[in-house]
Structures are given as C-alpha cells and as structure tokens.
Amino acid sequence: MSEKKTKLFEKGEEFLEMFRQGQEFTQDLLKENERLRYRVVQLEETLKSGPNPSAGSPTDNSQYLELSRKVAIYEEKIQDLAGKLSEVEEENIDFARRYVDVEEQNNNLANLYVASFQLHSTLDYEEVLQIILEIIINLIGAEDFAVFLLDEKTNQLIPAGSEGVGLEEISPIAMGEGIIGSAAQEKTSYFNEMPPSTRDELFKDPLVCIPLLIKDELIGVITLYKLLQQKVKFAPVDFELFTLLAGHAATAIFSARLYSESRRKLTTYQGFLDLLSQK
C-alpha cells in the first residue's frame, strides 16, 4: 500500500512539474505577444510619418525625414523662382515694348526737328518752297502734291510749287471753292480716308488739305493728292508733321517773302540815295 502511495505521489509530482512548465511557456508566449504588439505599433507610427523605401534602421528613417523636409523646401524655392522668372519675363516684354515706343518717338522727333530746322535755315523764298516740297516727299512720303499760296488781291489760291503734277495742270482756286477752297476759307485741315480713283477726282477730292496759317492769317494751302507706292497709310508722325508744316512753313514763307521784299525795297532806296547823292 505504501508502495502504491509512493508511486501515486511521484505521478502527482510529474503532473505538477508539467503544469509548471506549461505555466512558464504560457507566460513566455504572453511576453512575446506583448513585444510583437509593441513592434506593430512602432511600425504603424513609422508608416504614418511616410514611406520608407529602405525600411532600415531608425537612423535611416531620420535621414529620410530630413531629406524629405529639404526636398519640400527646395520645391517651394523652385516655385518661388519660377514665379519671379515669369515676373522678369513680363518686365522684359514691357521694356522691349517701351524701347520700341521710345525708338519711334526718337524717330518722330528727329523728323520734326529736321523739318523745323530746314524750314528756318534760309530766307530765300525759292529755297523755302523747295524745302517744303522735300519735307512732303521725303518725310511724309507723298508722290503727287501741290502748294498753293493765297493771292490777297484776287483772293485766290495760286499754285506755287508741285511734285508729280505739273503746275500748269493745276488751276487757281477761289476761296471757298471745292474742298481745297473750303479748307482754306474755314482754316481747318481736311483728311480723306479713301484715295481718289481717277486723275480728275484727284484735284477735286485730294487726300489732305493743310491750311498754312500764322496765328489766324491764311498764307496758303498744302494739298496731297497721292502717296508713294510703299506708303500705305498715314503714320501718327505724319499728322505731327502736318501740324508743324501748317505753322512753320507759313512762317518760313512769310519771312522769306518779307525778306525778299525788303531787300528789293532796300535796293530801290539805295538807288534813289545814290541818284540824290550824285546830284
């Protein structure tokens, strides 16, 4: 009986040992489970902060994060620079446009200066007339045109100079007669957008009539009948030249006439004085 008890006790001891071992194993499993759960949480956090291609160590991750931050900064800078570049390009276009404008203004001013300078460069009536013709041909670009001067005695506009049309082809015009006479009488410029188609119409309906005025006094009229082949339409500077001609050509003609008249009178008076002194 005691032998049986001893064997039973031994078996019980074996069972107890097995339970202890099972308890230890279960505890180990629980610990490992806890460690793995902790690792999963760590990995989830890493994934949330961005993909990590190297899936490396924490050092790699921090480098990756630093690089990502720098890339973001540089991308922002690139966008900023692109914006500035487009601003500069716009400014360049604006400067180029302004340069073209300034060049055009420069060209126009040179034309006006030269025209004005030449008109007042002489007191010889024929030369003044020639300069007016030159300005109209070279600076405005007219092919057929005429300059009429007012004859105060007959109140008629008498052709004094022309280009492209013979002076004998052009008849004197009474003040108020037709477009040219009316422009002269009203002392207002006339511009015709549609060029005349026939030669007869040319004289009746010119392209341009510019009254030559000193203040309110009419000296004559410039009429343009036809432009040069290459001159399609008037440029803004042409209207400036018309205005300049209206005033400066009138003054130049008036001065030249006055000068030649006074020269003639001076010669006459000088002749008289010589005669008187001889007596």
Next chain:
Amino acid sequence: MAALKFLVIEDSPTMRQLIRFALNRIPKAEVIEASDGVDGLKKLSSNEVDLILTDINMPIMDGLKLVSLVRGNDSYKDIPIVIITTEGAREDRERAMALGADAYITKPIQSTNLLSTVKELLKI
C-alpha cells in the same frame, strides 16, 4: 572700335540731315555728305569710306550710275552700298540690287530700319 566713315549721297539737304541724325547714333560714326553722284565719287576718292548710302534720283549723276561705277572699280567694289529712295517698285529694287547694291530702303525712312541695315552690313 575704329571710326566708321559713311558717305551719304543725297541731293536733299533735309534727307542728308535726317540720315546724319540716324548714323550719329553709331559710336564713332563719321558722316561725309555729297549732293550728287559726281560729288559722291569725288568724296569717295579722297576718303576711306566704310559704307555708302545713296539716293537714286539726283541731278548730274543718279544713284544707279554711281552704284555701277563703284562696283566697277577695284578699289571700291567691296564697299557696301545702301540705296535710299522714293522708288518703291519691285523692278527698281531688282535693278539696283542687280547693279550691286547691298540693301534697298524706301522713303520715308525709319531710323531704326536704317540703323539695323547698316549694322548688319558692317557686322557691328
């Protein structure tokens, strides 16, 4: 840059002054003026000219005659010639170019156009 001598042959003083105005925008430009073809040839013989600018319609000797004489002379045949004229027809341009002109500009001139033509011919 060495001084550049331009010979402007034009009977109109107004045009001469306008061309001079434009050319003076080139640094160290020196402009010599002549009023017709004969005067132009005379000035050409007494100056070392870099470029000739000439009108066509002029008294005594016209621009086309001048171009053919310049091109026929070994001493001047390489000098670039720019025609500045009122003649805008295609055949006039072709005739001038055939005689040896290097550029053809019609009046009224734009100084920017004139300057760019001159600079292109002189490669400046």
